[in-house]
Every structure is written in C-alpha cells, then in structure tokens.
Amino acid sequence: MSIRLITSLFVIAFWILQPLVSPAAQILVPMDVAQKDHLKAYGIAFWVLQKEQEVDWLLNYRGGSFAFRQAEPVEKELLARGVSYQVLSDAAYQEIISQIAHPDANMDVMKLEKVPKIAVYSPPMAEFGEDAVTLVLTYAEIPYELVFDEEVLEQKLLNFDWLHLHHEDFTGQYGRSIGRRRGRDKFLAEQQEAQRLVVKYGYDKVSQMKHGVAMRIKEFVAGGGFMFAMCSATDTYDIALAAEGVDIVDELYDGDGIDPDAQQKLDFTKTFAFHNFVISQNGYDRGFSSIDNQRWERGIDEENDFFSLFTFSAKWDPIPTMLTQNHSKTIKGFMGQTTAFKKEQVKPEVNIMGELQAANEVRYMNGTVGKGTWTFYGGHDPEAYQARGSHYPTDLSLYPNSPGYRLILNNILFPAAKKKKPKT
Missing domain, CATH: 3.30.70.790 (UreE, C-terminal domain)
Structure with missing residues (x-):
C-alpha cells in the first residue's frame, strides 16, 4: 500500500470520526x-x-x-x-x-454570579494569626478588607456584601479575663481606642458604643447583608442586643456597678439566635452567660469531641445545603472562649446545621434577619483544639483538606449566589 493511499485513508478516517469527538x-x-x-x-x-x-x-x-x-x-x-x-x-x-x-x-x-465584597471586623491591635477567618482567606487567596468600630459607626458596611466578626466582645468588657492576658500594653491600647470613639460619637461609655456598633451590624444584615461570627463574637453579640439600655458591665470595666435588675430587663426578642440565657454578673468570669457550654459542663474530651453536620434537601433548602457542603459529615471539635451553644438556649426558629448530641450542644447554625442571613460557628480555630494565639498561627498548608475550615469558606461563597441588591 502506497504512502499516498495510507495518508488518504487516515484523512478520511479522521473526518468520519470527528463528529464523535x-x-x-x-x-x-x-x-x-x-x-x-x-x-x-x-x-x-x-x-x-x-x-x-x-x-x-x-x-x-x-x-x-x-x-x-x-x-x-x-x-x-x-x-x-x-x-x-x-x-x-x-x-x-x-x-x-x-x-x-x-x-x-x-x-x-x-x-x-457575583464577586462578594468581604469585610473582616477586627481590632487595629489584632495580630495576623489570631483569627481563623483571616488565616483561611489569606491561604485561599481571597481578598478582604479590615473594618472596626469607627468604620461600622460611619456606615461603611454599606460598601460590603459579607462581614465576619472577629472574636470580639460586644458587651464592652474587653473580652474579660482574656483581654488582660493579651498583655497590659495591648489592653491599655484597646481601652484608649474605645474611649476615643466614645467621645467622638457622643456615647457615655464603651458598652453603649459597642451596642451602637452591634445595632449598625444588625441593620447591615436586615438590609440584605451576610454576617458570619465565631467564638465570643457569637454570644456577646446577642447579649449586647438583648441588653439595650441595660447596664450589664461590672465596675471593673466601666467604674460603676451592674443594674441589679439587669437579668430581668433583658429583651430576647431583639437577639438573632439565643433566648432565655442568664448573664454572668461576675467581672472576673471568663464566660459571659449560660449560652456557652463550658468545658467542665460538656463531659467531652478531645478524643471524643466531634460534631455532625446535618444533610439538607438541596432542591428545597439551598441555604443550609450550601453552608454544609463538605467531603466529611463529621467535624473535629475545637475550643474557644465560646466553644459551643447549649441547645436549650437556641431559639426554635434557628436552623441548626451541626451539633454534638452527646453534649446536647449546637456548634454551627444560621438564620435570617430581614433580607439578610447570619451564621454562628462555635470555637476559635478548626485545626487547633485549644487556641494557640498569634505567636503560633495555624499553618494551613498542613491542613489543605480541613473539613472545619471548609465551613468558613462555604459562607464566603454563599453571597455569590445572590443577585446584587441596591444599597440604601
């Protein structure tokens, strides 16, 4: 067979098979x-x-x-x-x-369909590595901007679609004992910055200024924003909302005592997630209320500390389905100043997405306020059972398949599925 004939047959075969490829x-x-x-x-x-x-x-x-x-x-x-x-x-x-x-x-x-514009609410004194969200955003190469009290009070949140709350204390008590452990110089710097904003915006004290910040965030969510919080930013945020107009701050932090009727004056209708909780009135207490399932109450050690994700209907419940996408339905537990939420303190309308039944606690949940959505995730760092602090940040190149960190990133992409809404 000639080379010319072979070539011709090859060309014919190619064109015969081409529609199949x-x-x-x-x-x-x-x-x-x-x-x-x-x-x-x-x-x-x-x-x-x-x-x-x-x-x-x-x-x-x-x-x-x-x-x-x-x-x-x-x-x-x-x-x-x-x-x-x-x-x-x-x-x-x-x-x-x-x-x-x-x-x-x-x-x-x-x-x-759209690129969410991301803000991370974080104090100017915070160091990289203190917060799991900034760690994973940096590792995943997802851009974000930092905002704090001044930007929130100036209504700068209108420029964003998604907001993460750093493990902040919205009650005006500087994180209580954890605040003092950061070091005296840093603690004093936080106090000075907070007092500057109290004067600038005409508040009487820090707890009132922090409530003002909490209310601006609530307006952001109600207007169609997406808010994600971890660790102490979850319970202290709701405590601040419930305590509007009520002094719940020990004199250690603001120079005057707690309202003796503070507990009775809490308004749980104003909160996102929690109700019927009892606030701690001891300024030396590390915990803020009965919301957090404290370590000595849980009866769970590290070897048994795993929570389970719920499976939702993708076609009928797209929001919780998006927020629980994972390659594992079992997530390693991890501690924080606020680790987990007692189930009886969670409002019945809240959508529970992850729980540890053995401890009767909720670890991951979300809900809606107005046109927006919020998510609360207990604990500090999904790959550090006990928080290591900014001096020893988690190296995420060692945990590229972390199911716990995936839950954070599900929330990051969630706003991309929403149509862009006009800001008012």
Missing part, C-alpha cells in the same frame, strides 16, 4: 476526597468570579464540586495553586447536570 469545554473541580487542596479550590472559584465568569456550585455532588468554562488561563491558575481538576466535554458535563436534576437526587446546581 467533542472538544473539552468544562472544568470540574471535585470537592470529595479526590481533591488535593479543598481550601485553595474555594479561592479558584472566587478567582473565576473575579474574571466575570459564572461558576456552577454542584450541591451534594462529589462533596460540593465547582464547574466553569474551560480556558487556558484558568487551567494555569489551577496548576499554580495545586488544585485538582478534570476537563470534561460538554456532553459529559451535561450528563452530570442531568444526574443532578433527577427528582430523586438530593443534588442541585447553584449558579454563582
């Missing part, structure tokens, strides 16, 4: 155990949104995988960040979509 058109980023770096995968999804391209969040499909159009720059970025991915033909991807769309499949496709 579909060009690769989709990238799938699996989020099950096949993924090398779950945390950086969220950063890739954010990066694609920044390029004004849609991202499909495949809820309950392979751990909550991401998919988007194939492009050479995207593949280069995936390789540079060490994120596992697959290239699929359009036909293969449509088969996945059909599988997800089946009425009996507890899966759905959530379109991510």
Whole structure:
C-alpha cells in the first residue's frame, strides 16, 4: 500500500470520526476526597468570579464540586495553586447536570454570579494569626478588607456584601479575663481606642458604643447583608442586643456597678439566635452567660469531641445545603472562649446545621434577619483544639483538606449566589 493511499485513508478516517469527538469545554473541580487542596479550590472559584465568569456550585455532588468554562488561563491558575481538576466535554458535563436534576437526587446546581465584597471586623491591635477567618482567606487567596468600630459607626458596611466578626466582645468588657492576658500594653491600647470613639460619637461609655456598633451590624444584615461570627463574637453579640439600655458591665470595666435588675430587663426578642440565657454578673468570669457550654459542663474530651453536620434537601433548602457542603459529615471539635451553644438556649426558629448530641450542644447554625442571613460557628480555630494565639498561627498548608475550615469558606461563597441588591 502506497504512502499516498495510507495518508488518504487516515484523512478520511479522521473526518468520519470527528463528529464523535467533542472538544473539552468544562472544568470540574471535585470537592470529595479526590481533591488535593479543598481550601485553595474555594479561592479558584472566587478567582473565576473575579474574571466575570459564572461558576456552577454542584450541591451534594462529589462533596460540593465547582464547574466553569474551560480556558487556558484558568487551567494555569489551577496548576499554580495545586488544585485538582478534570476537563470534561460538554456532553459529559451535561450528563452530570442531568444526574443532578433527577427528582430523586438530593443534588442541585447553584449558579454563582457575583464577586462578594468581604469585610473582616477586627481590632487595629489584632495580630495576623489570631483569627481563623483571616488565616483561611489569606491561604485561599481571597481578598478582604479590615473594618472596626469607627468604620461600622460611619456606615461603611454599606460598601460590603459579607462581614465576619472577629472574636470580639460586644458587651464592652474587653473580652474579660482574656483581654488582660493579651498583655497590659495591648489592653491599655484597646481601652484608649474605645474611649476615643466614645467621645467622638457622643456615647457615655464603651458598652453603649459597642451596642451602637452591634445595632449598625444588625441593620447591615436586615438590609440584605451576610454576617458570619465565631467564638465570643457569637454570644456577646446577642447579649449586647438583648441588653439595650441595660447596664450589664461590672465596675471593673466601666467604674460603676451592674443594674441589679439587669437579668430581668433583658429583651430576647431583639437577639438573632439565643433566648432565655442568664448573664454572668461576675467581672472576673471568663464566660459571659449560660449560652456557652463550658468545658467542665460538656463531659467531652478531645478524643471524643466531634460534631455532625446535618444533610439538607438541596432542591428545597439551598441555604443550609450550601453552608454544609463538605467531603466529611463529621467535624473535629475545637475550643474557644465560646466553644459551643447549649441547645436549650437556641431559639426554635434557628436552623441548626451541626451539633454534638452527646453534649446536647449546637456548634454551627444560621438564620435570617430581614433580607439578610447570619451564621454562628462555635470555637476559635478548626485545626487547633485549644487556641494557640498569634505567636503560633495555624499553618494551613498542613491542613489543605480541613473539613472545619471548609465551613468558613462555604459562607464566603454563599453571597455569590445572590443577585446584587441596591444599597440604601
């Protein structure tokens, strides 16, 4: 057979088979155990949104995988960040979509359409490594801006879609004992800054100024914002809301005593998540109220400290489904100034997403206020059973598949699924 005939046959065969070969058109980023770096995968999804391209969040499909159009720059970025991915033909991807769309499949496709603008509420004196959210945002290469009391009181939150509350004390007691352990110089600097804002904005004392901040945050959420809080920012925030107009601060922190009727004057209708709690009136107490399930009350040691995520209907309950996407339904517990929430103190309308039944405690939950959504997550650092502090920050390159940190990043992407709303 001549070379010319062989070449002709090859060309004919190529054109006959060509219609059967579909060009690769989709990238799938699996989020099950096949993924090398779950945390950086969220950063890739954010990066694609920044390029004004849609991202499909495949809820309950392979751990909550991401998919988007194939492009050479995207593949280069995936390789540079060490994120596992697959290239699929359009036909293969449509088969996945059909599988997800089946009425009996507890899966759905959530379109991510916009880049959320992220703010982290953190004191100017805070050091990098003190907060799990800033750690994971930095590791995932997701941009954010820092704000604190002055920016909140100046209504700067209107420039953002998503707000994280650093483990702050909204009652005006400087984190109580934990505040003093930071070091006298730092503690005095926090007091001076707080007092400066008290004078600037016409408040009588720090607890009133902090309540003003809490109210501005509540307005942000009610107007359509997304708020995420961990550790002591969860319970102290609700305590501040319930104590509007009531002095609950020991004289150690503001020079005068607690209102003797403070407990009876609390208004639980004003809170996001908690009710029927009893505040601690001892200024030396590390805990703030009966909300937190204290270590000596839990009866759980580190070896048995795991909480379980709930499974929700992807087609009917998209919000909690998005917030619980994970490759593991069992999450290692971790401590904090506020570690866990006693179940009886959680309002019945709150959506519980993670709990430890053996201790009758809630670890992860969310709800709505007005047009917005909030999430509370107990504990300080998902990969440090006891907080190590800023001198020994968690190295997330050692925990690229952390299920506990994934819960934080689910919340980061959540606003991307919402249509942009006008700010008023």
